[in-house]
Amino acid sequence: MGSRFWWPWRSRGEIAREVDEELEFHLAMRAAELERAGWGPEEARQEAEREFGDLDATRRVCQADDGMGDRRRRWRDAVLDLRGDLSAAWRGWRRTPVALTVAVGTLAVGIGAAAGVFSIVDGVLFKPLPYRQSAQVMAVYQFESRKGILERPSPGNFLDWRERLTRLRIAAAEPYGMTLTDATGTNSALSAFLVTDGYFGVLGVDPLVGRDFRPDEFTPGRHRQVILGHATWLGRFGGDRGVIGRTITLDGSPHQVVGVLPPGIEYPAGRDIYLPKVFDPEEREARARTYFRVVGRLARDATADQAAAEFAQITGALARQYPVPNANVVGRLVPLADDISGRVRGGLVLMLLAVGLVVVVAMVNVAGLLMTRAAHRRTELAVRLALGAGRARLTRLAAVEGFGLAVTASVVGWLIARGAVAVALWMAPADLPRLSAIELDLRSVLVLAGTGLLTAIVCGVLPAHAAAMIPDTEAFRRRSGGGRGAGSTGRVLVVVEVALAVSLLVAAGLLGRSFLKLTDQDLGYSTDRRVLATVHVWDRYRSPGQLVGFAERALEELAAVPGVRRAAVANALPLSAVGSEMDPPFLVEGQAPPLPGQEPTARVTIVSLDYFDALGIPLVAGRPFDRGDVLGNRRVIVVGETLARRVWPGLDPIGRAIQVRGRDSGLVRLEVVGVVGDTRFAGHGDRPVPEYYVPLAQRPFGSLTFVVHAAGPAVTFAAIQAAIARVDGSIAVSTFETLDSLLAGTLATRRFILGAALGFAGVAILLAAVGLYGLLSLVVSQRLPEIGVRLALGASRTNLLALIAGQGVGLAGLGVILGIGGAILARRWLATQVWGIEATDPITFVAIAVGTLLVAFAASAGPAIRAGRVDPVSTLKRE
Amino acid sequence: MPDSSLELVQGTVDVLILKATSWGPLHGFGISRWIRERTEGALGLQDAALYQALHRLERKGWLESDWGPSENNRRAKYYTLTSTGRAALRERTGNLRRYVAAVFEVLDARTAAG
Numbered sequence: 001m002g003s004r005f006w007w008p009w010r011s012r013g014e015i016a017r018e019v020d021e022e023l024e025f026h027l028a029m030r031a032a033e034l035e036r037a038g039w040g041p042e043e044a045r046q047e048a049e050r051e052f053g054d055l056d057a058t059r060r061v062c063q064a065d066d067g068m069g070d071r072r073r074r075w076r077d078a079v080l081d082l083r084g085d086l087s088a089a090w091r092g093w094r095r096t097p098v099a100l101t102v103a104v105g106t107l108a109v110g111i112g113a114a115a116g117v118f119s120i121v122d123g124v125l126f127k128p129l130p131y132r133q134s135a136q137v138m139a140v141y142q143f144e145s146r147k148g149i150l151e152r153p154s155p156g157n158f159l160d161w162r163e164r165l166t167r168l169r170i171a172a173a174e175p176y177g178m179t180l181t182d183a184t185g186t187n188s189a190l191s192a193f194l195v196t197d198g199y200f201g202v203l204g205v206d207p208l209v210g211r212d213f214r215p216d217e218f219t220p221g222r223h224r225q226v227i228l229g230h231a232t233w234l235g236r237f238g239g240d241r242g243v244i245g246r247t248i249t250l251d252g253s254p255h256q257v258v259g260v261l262p263p264g265i266e267y268p269a270g271r272d273i274y275l276p277k278v279f280d281p282e283e284r285e286a287r288a289r290t291y292f293r294v295v296g297r298l299a300r301d302a303t304a305d306q307a308a309a310e311f312a313q314i315t316g317a318l319a320r321q322y323p324v325p326n327a328n329v330v331g332r333l334v335p336l337a338d339d340i341s342g343r344v345r346g347g348l349v350l351m352l353l354a355v356g357l358v359v360v361v362a363m364v365n366v367a368g369l370l371m372t373r374a375a376h377r378r379t380e381l382a383v384r385l386a387l388g389a390g391r392a393r394l395t396r397l398a399a400v401e402g403f404g405l406a407v408t409a410s411v412v413g414w415l416i417a418r419g420a421v422a423v424a425l426w427m428a429p430a431d432l433p434r435l436s437a438i439e440l441d442l443r444s445v446l447v448l449a450g451t452g453l454l455t456a457i458v459c460g461v462l463p464a465h466a467a468a469m470i471p472d473t474e475a476f477r478r479r480s481g482g483g484r485g486a487g488s489t490g491r492v493l494v495v496v497e498v499a500l501a502v503s504l505l506v507a508a509g510l511l512g513r514s515f516l517k518l519t520d521q522d523l524g525y526s527t528d529r530r531v532l533a534t535v536h537v538w539d540r541y542r543s544p545g546q547l548v549g550f551a552e553r554a555l556e557e558l559a560a561v562p563g564v565r566r567a568a569v570a571n572a573l574p575l576s577a578v579g580s581e582m583d584p585p586f587l588v589e590g591q592a593p594p595l596p597g598q599e600p601t602a603r604v605t606i607v608s609l610d611y612f613d614a615l616g617i618p619l620v621a622g623r624p625f626d627r628g629d630v631l632g633n634r635r636v637i638v639v640g641e642t643l644a645r646r647v648w649p650g651l652d653p654i655g656r657a658i659q660v661r662g663r664d665s666g667l668v669r670l671e672v673v674g675v676v677g678d679t680r681f682a683g684h685g686d687r688p689v690p691e692y693y694v695p696l697a698q699r700p701f702g703s704l705t706f707v708v709h710a711a712g713p714a715v716t717f718a719a720i721q722a723a724i725a726r727v728d729g730s731i732a733v734s735t736f737e738t739l740d741s742l743l744a745g746t747l748a749t750r751r752f753i754l755g756a757a758l759g760f761a762g763v764a765i766l767l768a769a770v771g772l773y774g775l776l777s778l779v780v781s782q783r784l785p786e787i788g789v790r791l792a793l794g795a796s797r798t799n800l801l802a803l804i805a806g807q808g809v810g811l812a813g814l815g816v817i818l819g820i821g822g823a824i825l826a827r828r829w830l831a832t833q834v835w836g837i838e839a840t841d842p843i844t845f846v847a848i849a850v851g852t853l854l855v856a857f858a859a860s861a862g863p864a865i866r867a868g869r870v871d872p873v874s875t876l877k878r879e
Numbered sequence: 880m881p882d883s884s885l886e887l888v889q890g891t892v893d894v895l896i897l898k899a900t901s902w903g904p905l906h907g908f909g910i911s912r913w914i915r916e917r918t919e920g921a922l923g924l925q926d927a928a929l930y931q932a933l934h935r936l937e938r939k940g941w942l943e944s945d946w947g948p949s950e951n952n953r954r955a956k957y958y959t960l961t962s963t964g965r966a967a968l969r970e971r972t973g974n975l976r977r978y979v980a981a982v983f984e985v986l987d988a989r990t991a992a993g
Contacts, residue, residue, distance in 0.1 A: 018956070019934075021954065021956075022906075022907060022930075022955075022956045023907075023930065025906070025907075025908065025949070025953060025954070025955050025956070026907050026908045026911065026926065026930070028953075029908040029949075030908065030911075030926075033912075051925075051926060052925070052926040052927055053925040053926060053927030053928065054927050055927065057927065058927040058930050058931055061931045061934065061935075062930060062931060062933075062934040065931075065934035065935050065937070065938045066934055066937075066938070068938055069934075069937055069938035072938070
């Protein structure tokens with residue numbers, strides 16, 4: 001039976017030969033019989049054939065029957081053998097339940113984590129966006145080469161581009177806040193996009209219900225239409241298809257619902273409603289205010305390169321035409337998928353790599369475990385061999401063990417993956433893009449199956465190979481000393497495991513160190529107990545006086561709310577409006593004007609009195625704004641330290657002035673009255689840039705973010721809403737936030753990825769420790785006699801302990817060296833892929849090396865102590 | 880088809896083969912000779928049909944075959960009755976007996992009347 005393992009069935013030719021031989025035997029016997037009865041040899045043969053009947057037909061029928069019979073028998077044997085092997089494997093495992101649990105658990109964790117992480121990475125990075133031919137869609141930016149940043153385009157630039165581009169169809173969206181008044185008169189704030197003509201066509205989205213805007217609806221006076229986002233439609237209108245044609249009240253005027261978008265429209269993320277954008281004449285010329293979200297779709301016959309080349313040419317021409325502010329502006333196209341997910345790509349790729357390493361470590365570990373078992377069972381296997389079990393049979397038994405293990409682990413791994421994805425979705429940072437695309441789908445199942453198959457091969461084939469290597473005469477040899485082969489493979493496996501785990505630890509450690517370093521940075525303002533509330537009042541208060549009046553009354557009401565220590569308002573607060581949308585160029589009074597387009601720029605924030613106090617921004621020199629800084633009086637500003645240092649190095653900036661272009665193109669003089677500390681506007685990791693503040697009373701603004709510094713946690717959103725409602729009941733707060741949660745949000749993705757990396761590294765080092773423990777246990781049990789002799793010859797138990805533990809720590813040491821070496825080699829790549837991984841950090845390396853060796857020592861201690869407890873007499877007797 | 884011998888009732892060959900092998904392993908020629916001698920050729924069983932039946936029964940698992948030396952020391956294929964084959968033989972024999980008995984019942988009755 002054993003010899004038939006590889007090719008146990010007969011070929012067609014063999015079957016035919018056997019049938020021929022059988023029939024020939026019959027004819028020969030019958031002819032001989034007839035000859036004995038007196039026939040001549042020729043006649044006897046002829047008579048035998050005649051008696052037989054149709055020889056050819058019989059041959060065919062017999063061959064066909066034999067072929068079928070063989071196939072059936074083959075199956076039956078295979079099933080019986082498999083059943084036998086499975087039950088043998090089960091019996092074997094039942095004898096070592098701990099090893100079984102460890103093996104299945106290890107593999108299941110590896111496989112499950114791999115599938116889970118893949119489904120996350122796949123959803124965020126790899127799945128196509130829900131737009132028609134989404135690869136053709138580009139995010140359109142302007143690159144400001146002097147500032148070195150990608151800016152959102154300005155309305156003026158957008159219009160110029162749209163007119164001139166032929167290889168790219170572009171459309172823009174402007175973020176906007178609106179107030180919805182329902183039938184009961186209740187107000188609620190909605191986030192809106194004012195979109196230009198063809199926006200949804202460029203994205204490649206068809207309304208789920210209703211229609212897109214018509215070209216004539218982008219003209220003043222005819223623009224009272226609205227398209228609902230999917231979530232808004234479900235949440236506020238109950239998913240009713242009859243909503244089309246209905247009139248709703250937005251900012252106090254009636255709008256007709258014309259369409260509903262399908263779900264999953266993520267760019268730009270999370271808007272409640274969409275309205276047609278109607279440009280006013282002033283906005284058409286606005287080239288310095290950068291707040292448009294622009295998307296483009298490649299023309300049918302254009303490539304991305306062609307479109308980018310044309311775009312660069314057009315922006316070049318516009319830079320000459322409008323040197324202010326376009327001198328340094330170059331058009332830039334970013335594939336939409338990259339624009340949405342590019343920020344997290346490095347981290348997610350690292351996660352995928354980390355989980356891949358964990359899977360490899362798990363496989364290596366279990367393969368090592370199986371080989372260790374095989375080595376323990378060498379005697380048993382050798383006896384089986386001697387008793388006539390085919391070598392092939394033993395090989396197959398080992399393979400079946402590995403496969404059974406892998407299949408079980410895959411099933412458990414599937415459950416783990418489901419749990420992991422659920423937990424990950426629950427814990428995932430809200431700013432992780434495309435959360436809705438994450439699910440355990442067919443692709444993840446394929447990855448899981450692939451990993452499981454790979455595991456089965458590694459865990460089945462390696463030990464099977466080891467089993468096949470047992471020499472025939474093993475059973476009659478000494479029981480010990482023969483295990484060198486398995487032992488040395490085991491050593492290699494353990495070193496590999498430790499090396500992989502260490503490189504993972506190094507990556508996680510570097511991430512962690514960078515994270516700590518980052519959060520150590522001073523932001524320049526306090527986030528503690530700062531509550532923000534944003535309102536949009538452009539439509540309600542049109543004159544400067546009305547706007548300022550509203551803001552002042554609201555601040556008075558807010559300051560009167562119990563528990564409020566300080567209240568202020570600004571056009572944009574740190575963290576809440578990431579990316580400056582207003583940083584116009586300026587001239588310095590008393591200095592020669594630079595070439596057009598070479599003027600310095602600065603971030604401008606419009607603030608109320610008490611703003612610096614409310615945010616905890618320190619005053620460095622001069623005074624903050626006061627009640628005298630109003631329209632009609634001298635225009636004043638407070639500048640940040642960086643601006644002061646760059647513009648007036650070594651001089652006192654107080655009393656000096658800058659000039660900016662006013663609305664009527666004349667120069668406006670802005671005098672510096674104070675200097676405040678710099679701020680990292682976008683959170684940790686942001687560089688302080690030149691910035692100055694202007695008083696709200698001199699530059700009224702209609703999108704206002706109030707900030708309240710609360711004395712305790714008692715100040716609620718409801719209290720703030722009520723305070724604003726006391727000023728004007730028709731105004732709804734569009735967003736409530738706290739600076740703390742905004743800050744946490746900026747770190748959330750990093751924290752998430754750091755947590756995952758640390759978790760995977762921990763699992764890997766744990767698995768490596770288990771592998772080391774298993775290997776040393778094997779070594780000790782194989783060398784029991786030798787240990788006995790050493791003890792008998794007077795070796796101290798301490799010596800023995802050092803010998804065994806030293807071996808474990810030595811192997812781990814080799815792994816540490818290889819792992820850190822690998823990490824150093826990979827560091828350059830890691831640094832490009834993952835933000836925050838910086839130069840080689842000796843402290844991290846040393847800590848990880850020492851930690852790993854300690855873990856290795858702990859893993860070695862058990863077997864070493866066991867070796868020390870060996871009773872020399874009994875081991876020698878056994879020999 | 881040859882001579883005047885009796886047409887074999889469907890399935891009879893199978894029963895004969897099973898019966899022939901019920902005393903021990905036999906090769907095809909041995910089975911053929913056994914049936915011929917027992918029936919003195921009355922059934923006129925063709926060897927072609929016999930061999931086709933042998934291979935069919937082997938496929939059904941009623942017979943097993945193995946190669947072994949024949950009485951004159953040639954390599955011959957021996958058929959052995961399996962346990963399922965033995966059970967089938969019992970059942971078929973019973974069926975055949977009842978069948979034949981029923982047929983004779985009818986035939987005898989008509990004879991008596993005529």
